[in-house]
Each structure stands twice: as C-alpha cells, then as structure tokens.
Amino acid sequence: MSAAGIRQVAEHAGVSPGTVSNVLNRPEKVSPSTRARVEASIRELGFVRHGSASTLRAGHSTTIGLSVIDIGNPFFTDVTAGVEDVASDRGYAVILSNSAGSRSKEERNLLVLAEQRVRGVLITPSDDSPEPLDRLRERGIHVVLVDHPAHRPDQCSVAVNDVVGGQTAVAHLLSGGARDIAYVTGPLTMRQCLDRRAGAGRALRGRPLRVVEMPAMTPRAGQQAAEKLLSEGDLPDAVFCANDLLALGMLRGLMHAGVRVPDDVALIGYDDIDFAAASAVSLTSIRQPTYQLGRTAAELLLDECDNPGTHAHQQIMFQPELVVRESTR
Amino acid sequence: MSAAGIRQVAEHAGVSPGTVSNVLNRPEKVSPSTRARVEASIRELGFVRHGSASTLRAGHSTTIGLSVIDIGNPFFTDVTAGVEDVASDRGYAVILSNSAGSRSKEERNLLVLAEQRVRGVLITPSDDSPEPLDRLRERGIHVVLVDHPAHRPDQCSVAVNDVVGGQTAVAHLLSGGARDIAYVTGPLTMRQCLDRRAGAGRALRGRPLRVVEMPAMTPRAGQQAAEKLLSEGDLPDAVFCANDLLALGMLRGLMHAGVRVPDDVALIGYDDIDFAAASAVSLTSIRQPTYQLGRTAAELLLDECDNPGTHAHQQIMFQPELVVRESTR
DNA sequence: GGTCTCGATTGAAACGTTTTAGAAGCTTCT
DNA sequence: AGAAGCTTCTAAAACGTTTCAATCGAGACC
Numbered sequence: 001m002s003a004a005g006i007r008q009v010a011e012h013a014g015v016s017p018g019t020v021s022n023v024l025n026r027p028e029k030v031s032p033s034t035r036a037r038v039e040a041s042i043r044e045l046g047f048v049r050h051g052s053a054s055t056l057r058a059g060h061s062t063t064i065g066l067s068v069i070d071i072g073n074p075f076f077t078d079v080t081a082g083v084e085d086v087a088s089d090r091g092y093a094v095i096l097s098n099s100a101g102s103r104s105k106e107e108r109n110l111l112v113l114a115e116q117r118v119r120g121v122l123i124t125p126s127d128d129s130p131e132p133l134d135r136l137r138e139r140g141i142h143v144v145l146v147d148h149p150a151h152r153p154d155q156c157s158v159a160v161n162d163v164v165g166g167q168t169a170v171a172h173l174l175s176g177g178a179r180d181i182a183y184v185t186g187p188l189t190m191r192q193c194l195d196r197r198a199g200a201g202r203a204l205r206g207r208p209l210r211v212v213e214m215p216a217m218t219p220r221a222g223q224q225a226a227e228k229l230l231s232e233g234d235l236p237d238a239v240f241c242a243n244d245l246l247a248l249g250m251l252r253g254l255m256h257a258g259v260r261v262p263d264d265v266a267l268i269g270y271d272d273i274d275f276a277a278a279s280a281v282s283l284t285s286i287r288q289p290t291y292q293l294g295r296t297a298a299e300l301l302l303d304e305c306d307n308p309g310t311h312a313h314q315q316i317m318f319q320p321e322l323v324v325r326e327s328t329r
Numbered sequence: 330m331s332a333a334g335i336r337q338v339a340e341h342a343g344v345s346p347g348t349v350s351n352v353l354n355r356p357e358k359v360s361p362s363t364r365a366r367v368e369a370s371i372r373e374l375g376f377v378r379h380g381s382a383s384t385l386r387a388g389h390s391t392t393i394g395l396s397v398i399d400i401g402n403p404f405f406t407d408v409t410a411g412v413e414d415v416a417s418d419r420g421y422a423v424i425l426s427n428s429a430g431s432r433s434k435e436e437r438n439l440l441v442l443a444e445q446r447v448r449g450v451l452i453t454p455s456d457d458s459p460e461p462l463d464r465l466r467e468r469g470i471h472v473v474l475v476d477h478p479a480h481r482p483d484q485c486s487v488a489v490n491d492v493v494g495g496q497t498a499v500a501h502l503l504s505g506g507a508r509d510i511a512y513v514t515g516p517l518t519m520r521q522c523l524d525r526r527a528g529a530g531r532a533l534r535g536r537p538l539r540v541v542e543m544p545a546m547t548p549r550a551g552q553q554a555a556e557k558l559l560s561e562g563d564l565p566d567a568v569f570c571a572n573d574l575l576a577l578g579m580l581r582g583l584m585h586a587g588v589r590v591p592d593d594v595a596l597i598g599y600d601d602i603d604f605a606a607a608s609a610v611s612l613t614s615i616r617q618p619t620y621q622l623g624r625t626a627a628e629l630l631l632d633e634c635d636n637p638g639t640h641a642h643q644q645i646m647f648q649p650e651l652v653v654r655e656s657t658r
Numbered sequence: 659g660g661t662c663t664c665g666a667t668t669g670a671a672a673c674g675t676t677t678t679a680g681a682a683g684c685t686t687c688t
Numbered sequence: 689a690g691a692a693g694c695t696t697c698t699a700a701a702a703c704g705t706t707t708c709a710a711t712c713g714a715g716a717c718c
Contacts, residue, residue: 018697382703
C-alpha cells in the first residue's frame with residue numbers, strides 16, 4: 001500500500017509541496033537544479049499523481065468520453081481507434097460508452113460521464129434531440145458530434161455526407177441497369193438512415209423505392225430482411241443496404257436461398273468495412289474516412305478543451321467514395 | 330455554470346451535507362421521509378455527484394480499466410461489449426486502452442489508469458512479464474487477466490484453452506487428409522500464438538510443422554503470409570492461421586493467385602468472428618466464448634472490488650469448439 | 659422520574675492536489 | 689545605501705465529498 005503522495009516527494013526532495021506541483025504542471029517556473037532533484041525523488045518513490053485530487057482542485061479532468069451507437073460495428077471500432085490514438089498522444093484517457101442504439105442507455109451513460117467530470121464528450125447521438133447535450137454543455141463539458149452534422153454554429157461536428165453517399169450508391173445501381181431497387185435500412189429515426197434514403201430518392205428522381213426497415217443494423221437483421229424479401233416472392237433487381245453489416249447478412253440470406261449475386265440481384269453496402277472485400281461475393285460499398293473521422297473529432301475536442309480562447313467551432317463534412325466490387329458487376 | 334453541490338442540496342432540503350451523502354451512499358440509514366425530501370431536492374437542483382471528490386475522499390473510484398491488444402479485432406470488440414454490459418449494469422465506467430501489441434504503449438496506458446485511480450484493471454497482457462501488474466497491485470488496484478491464464482493462485486483470470494484449440498484445429502486438418510501443414514502466426518512472444526502452436530504440435534505427434542511468423546495479426550499480414558508461401562513455390566496441403574483476421578487475409582491472398590480453397594489448400598482460422606461465416610469461402614474456425622469471456626472477467630473483477638472479504642480468486646478456463654465450414658470441406 | 663437504548667441526524671475533520679499571495683534572496687539601478 | 693524588480697520558493701486556503709464521533713429525541717424499562 002504505497003501512499004507516496006506529493007507531500008512525501010516534497011519532504012524527500014527538501015522542498016515544499018507547492019514546488020513539486022510546479023514541477024509537475026509548470027516545469028519552466030522552477031529552477032533546473034531543484035527540478036532535477038524533485039524529478040529524482042518522484043522516480044525514487046514511484047510517485048503517481050492522484051488524478052481525482054488533481055481534478056477536484058483544478059476543476060477539470062484529463063479524461064474524455066466517447067459514446068458510440070454500436071461498438072460491435074467495425075465502423076465505430078475504427079472511429080474509436082482514431083480517437084484513442086489522439087487522446088493517448090495528448091495524455092488524455094478515454095471512457096468508452098456504448099449506447100447500443102437505446103436512448104435511455106445513452107442518457108445513463110452520459111450521466112456517468114458527467115459524474116466523472118470528463119473534460120469533453122465525443123458522441124454519435126442515437127437521435128436528434130439536443131437536450132441531453134445541452135445539459136452537458138451547461139456543466140462546462142465540451143461536446144463534439146461524431147458522424148452527425150451539427151445543427152448549430154456554436155458547436156463542432158465531424159460527419160460524412162450521407163445524402164451524397166446514398167445518391168452515389170443508387171446512381172451506381174441504376175447505371176448497372178437496375179430499375180426495381182430496395183433500400184434495407186435500420187430504424188428511420190436514425191439520421192444516417194434517413195439521409196441515405198434521401199440521397200437514394202434524389203438519384204431516383206421520383207421513381208419508387210421499396211423500403212425495408214429493420215430494428216437493428218446487424219448481419220442477423222440483414223439476413224431477416226433477405227427472408228422477408230424472398231417471402232414476398234417478387235425480388236428487386238438490386239438492394240442498397242444502409243450499412244455493410246446489413247449487406248453481409250443480406251448476402252448470406254440470398255445465397256442461402258440460391259439467389260445469385262450480382263446476376264439475379266445486385267447488392268451494395270455502406271461503410272466499406274475491412275470485411276466487405278473478403279466476403280463470399282466481395283461487396284461494393286460506400287467508403288467513409290472512418291479512422292480519420294475519429295482522429296479529427298478528437299483533435300477538435302481537445303483543441304476546444306486546451307485552447308478555449310482561440311478555438312473556432314467547425315462543422316467538418318467529409319465526402320464518401322464509391323468502391324466497386326463483385327456484388328454489382 | 331451550475332454548481333449544484335451536495336451543500337446546496339442539503340440547504341435546499343433543510344438537512345446537513347452528511348445526510349445527503351447518506352441518502353446517496355447508504356439510503357437505508359436515513360428515514361424514509363427525509364430521504365424523499367432529499368431526493369426531491371436532488372432532482373430539482375439537477376445535482377450530479379462530483380466523482381473526483383467522492384473518489385478522493387472515499388479512497389477508491391467507480392471506474393475500471395480495460396487494456397486490450399487490438400481494438401480493431403472483433404474478438405476484442407466482443408470481449409469489450411461483455412465488459413461494458415456488466416460494468417454499466419453495476420454503475421461502473423470503463424476506461425478503454427489499446428496497447429496495439431506494444432509493451433511500451435501498454436505501460437503508458439497502465440500509468441494513466443493508475444493516475445485515474447481505477448478500482449481495477451482487466452487486461453490481456455501483451456507478454457508474460459508480471460512486474461507492471463504487480464506494481465498496480467501494490468497500489469491496491471485489482472487485476473484480472475483476460476484471455477490469459479494466471480500463473481499464480483492469488484489472482485483471477487479468464488481464458489480459453491489454446492492448446493486444446495490448436496490441437497483440435499490441426500487434428501481436423503489431419504483428418505481431412507492434410508500432411509504438409511503450415512502454421513501462420515503472429516509474434517511468437519504472444520502466449521496465444523505459442524499455445525496454439527503447442528497444441529498443433531501435440532496433434533502432429535512429432536511430424537513437422539512449417540511456421541510462418543508475422544509481426545501482426547491482421548488481414549494485411551495474412552495476405553503477406555500468403556504471398557510468402559506462394560513465392561516459396563511449394564504450397565502446403567493446409568494452413569492453420571492463429572486468428573481469423575490472418576485467415577481472411579490468407580484466403581484473399583490465395584484466391585488472388587488462383588489457388589482454390591479448400592481443393593488446393595485447406596484453411597482453418599481461430600476465434601470464429603462473425604465475419605468468418607460470411608467470407609468468400611466460409612471459414613472453418615475455432616470458436617471461443619468471447620462475449621462471455623468479457624462478462625465473466627468483469628464479474629470476477631467487480632466481485633473482487635465490492636466484496637474483498639469473501640472474494641475467492643478463480644482461474645477460469647473455457648473450452649474452445651470446432652466450427653466446420655467450406656474452407657476445409 | 660430517572661436511566662438506558664436505539665435510531666436519526668449533525669459537525670467537523672479529513673482526502674491529495676492546485677493555486678494564490680507573499681516572503682526571501684539576488685541583482686540592478688539611482 | 690536604499691529602492692525596485694526579478695526569480696524562486698513557501699505557507700495556507702481552497703476544491704466537494706465521505707466518514708466518524710458526538711448529539712439529540714423518543715420510547716422502553718425499572
């Protein structure tokens with residue numbers, strides 16, 4: 001039970017606690033010789049600063065929160081990796097929360113983050129309601145939206161243009177000769193799903209789009225959507241899935257029923273996760289700069305935290321990119 | 330900047346701060362009527378407990394650390410999901426660290442966790458050295474090993490039998506008629522890789538095993554391993570990959586060169602990640618109870634934290650399971 | 659009526675840092 | 689020689705909780 005505190009270090013080095021604190025936080029304020037002495041004592045006693053005491057007194061922590069919708073989705077894993085890398089470089093710790101698409105779980109998680117007095121929060125909101133985030137901001141917790149454009153100019157956000165993505169996907173299917181197109185999507189309360197549908201509609205210029213809405217965006221849900229389409233008897237020419245997990249499930253479901261992809265039905269996914277290229281029929285998809293999304297969001301947040309004076313809020317919008325593979329050839 | 334503290338709540342409810350604290354931490358110690366009054370004040374003022382102050386005074390936090398080797402690997406994502414679910418249920422927050430297989434990054438991350446005064450740490454160590462973990466334990470931080478059997482009886486661990494897994498994998502390849510088998514692995518400093526090789530050796534009973542050691546366990550590395558095998562000219566009958574990411578890369582590499590799987594080369598992976606079933610040739614693999622691994626580890630850790638008196642250290646070992654698919658038929 | 663016990667509540671002292679005002683020691687300037 | 693201005697360091701007061709001994713009332717018992 002070593003209790004090596006700043007006090008013991010001070011005593012060991014023959015200085016006052018305040019000086020040790022200065023060595024830790026403003027090394028330039030202390031003369032080289034005493035600084036060396038203090039640093040030696042720190043090493044010798046194995047001193048580790050007590051983060052909570054520090055946070056309590058200083059009024060702010062060195063921890064940020066990351067709230068994602070589905071940690072099982074490689075899309076969010078990549079985002080997380082980007083966030084982690086930036087935070088770790090700057091000496092911040094990341095608290096990870098998974099809202100699993102549930103609004104109430106998200107609120108509970110945000111409460112925990114508020115209790116921890118995180119410096120800021122990166123969040124992919126599960127819906128559009130601003131109140132929970134406003135409540136954080138009232139508490140002085142900075143918020144940056146991830147994969148969600150900000151509705152207001154006084155906050156940072158990083159997103160990818162989903163309307164363009166949806167439009168690109170469906171335009172590609174149309175150029176391949178498809179006429180009867182189905183859109184398999186997660187809950188239409190999700191902005192991503194809505195925007196991608198809007199893009200699809202734009203590409204269709206008024207022609208109809210079959211919409212199959214599933215409660216989740218997982219391979220399992222994708223397979224169920226396939227079964228649903230099959231049971232209706234009348235298969236579309238092409239299927240646009242709102243993410244690759246749905247698409248992989250759809251692919252499995254179709255193949256299982258003997259439907260050939262792309263010969264009988266063309267298939268396109270979204271996100272271009274690593275596994276899209278390795279599936280039974282390699283998957284055409286819409287690529288997003290995922291890791292970069294996480295990095296950029298974290299950089300924005302930490303800039304907001306560390307330079308509150310000079311920080312300018314930005315709403316960054318990346319552009320998606322079509323990656324053609326076998327499933328639409 | 331609402332500063333609603335325990336003090337304001339006390340004043341608002343007409344009690345002392347100590348009573349509010351009791352309502353928060355030992356509700357049974359306070360009479361129903363005052364409890365209701367205090368709870369009303371808490372809601373009305375929007376009070377959120379200051380975690381750092383609480384941690385500082387109480388001497389322990391309500392946060393645990395999770396240190397994994399590769400957050401990009403679905404295996405660890407599933408583990409993380411299990412941990413997250415348990416922790417969140419019990420009101421704990423999870424700080425996620427990714428060591429990316431680097432010992433120095435792991436040590437830096439553990440230092441951050443020590444500073445945060447986490448209650449405990451779940452860790453998949455990147456190597457076998459016990460010192461960093463002992464240092465945590467000296468500080469009163471509980472440690473549970475994940476996917477790594479404990480070498481000592483005074484600590485908890487949760488693992489899956491990798492020797493049996495390796496043996497099962499290679500026995501399956503042998504039973505399919507393979508004689509010349511290659512083992513494609515990550516760094517042999519990793520226990521998992523070593524144990525799986527040992528199991529392979531046991532199944533081979535002295536017959537030789539080609540070992541291809543790659544610096545990482547990613548699809549890219551798998552593809553490079555394929556290129557290496559192809560450039561040597563003399564392909565094995567079967568390839569056993571130390572995880573599914575390597576196997577998916579291997580599959581892609583082989584197919585790219587026109588090698589048929591399983592006709593020319595049989596292929597088996599490890600972990601049975603979701604995507605193994607959906608790949609170009611569905612992948613035979615060794616399934617591990619991944620989510621359960623995370624849940625169990627978290628439960629063990631929180632039991633150790635919350636009931637230090639009655640807690641009995643356990644070394645839990647799950648058994649892996651063969652899942653046969655196209656790649657070895 | 660006095661003493662005891664018991665439950666509910668209070669008051670004040672921690673917890674380990676950071677921060678601020680200011681003391682102490684030097685150098686430089688007048 | 690004294691004032692002024694630095695630099696370097698110290699002492700003590702916070703930060704918002706939890707905890708523990710002490711207090712207060714209200715029944716119960718003799």
